[in-house]
Amino acid sequence: MKKIIISAVAKNGVIGKNNGQLPWHISEEFRHFKLTTLGSPIIMGRKSFDALGKPLPKRENIVISRNNSLVYPFNDLKIFNSLRKAIVYCKEKLYEKVFVIGGGQIFVQAINEVDEMIISKLDFDAEGEIYFPSIDENKWEIIKRDKREKFEIFWYKRK
Numbered sequence: 250m251k252k253i254i255i256s257a258v259a260k261n262g263v264i265g266k267n268n269g270q271l272p273w274h275i276s277e278e279f280r281h282f283k284l285t286t287l288g289s290p291i292i293m294g295r296k297s298f299d300a301l302g303k304p305l306p307k308r309e310n311i312v313i314s315r316n317n318s319l320v321y322p323f324n325d326l327k328i329f330n331s332l333r334k335a336i337v338y339c340k341e342k343l344y345e346k347v348f349v350i351g352g353g354q355i356f357v358q359a360i361n362e363v364d365e366m367i368i369s370k371l372d373f374d375a376e377g378e379i380y381f382p383s384i385d386e387n388k389w390e391i392i393k394r395d396k397r398e399k400f401e402i403f404w405y406k407r408k
């Protein structure tokens with residue numbers, strides 16, 4: 250099973266605000282995210298899920314939290330208390346790939362676990378306090394790029 254980070258990152262590395270909001274709205278970037286992740290499980294931190302407010306459709310939504318009594322009013326939501334357990338669950342369900350979709354805390358932990366990353370690099374700086382971790386070029390190679398309006402998508406593979 251392939252483990253893949255997918256994220257949109259501003260020029261200054263910002264991915265979000267402390268209040269959970271994304272500092273931008275780019276429809277084409279959302280479309281790219283949706284098309285890429287549809288049908289696959291998505292793993293996210295509890296804060297990112299709270300910012301979404303509800304599971305994203307047509308994908309198995311998995312939330313990571315240290316709070317073992319966390320409950321949401323959604324039947325179609327899995328909660329695990331570690332990234333490792335969430336990944337094991339996806340492997341056991343025989344998914345071909347799983348996407349780690351954020352946010353900052355989860356990317357820091359997942360960047361050492363995943364096989365690939367799909368990063369939309371935005372053309373502009375953004376205001377926010379949550380950053381994507383630095384990408385070590387000794388560990389990652391760019392295998393594909395796709396320039397869109399306001400952003401460019403980079404596909405990274407672990408060397």
Ligand SMILES: NC(=O)c1ccc[n+]([C@@H]2O[C@H](COP(=O)([O-])OP(=O)(O)OC[C@H]3O[C@@H](n4cnc5c(N)ncnc54)[C@H](OP(=O)(O)O)[C@@H]3O)[C@@H](O)[C@H]2O)c1
Nearest residue numbers: 256257265266269294295296297314315351352353354355
């Ligand atoms: N641009 C992008 O691609 C993108 C994507 C997603 C999100 N975002 C943005 O990122 C921001 C949220 O990121 P964030 O860093 O604040 O939070 P986050 O990573 O979404 O969630 C953090 C939470 O995950 C849980 N967690 C973290 N590590 C854990 C571990 N080892 N074991 C168990 N649970 C663990 C904890 O939940 P508990 O507190 O419940 O224990 C923690 O509070 C928002 O602004 C959002 O809009 C941006």
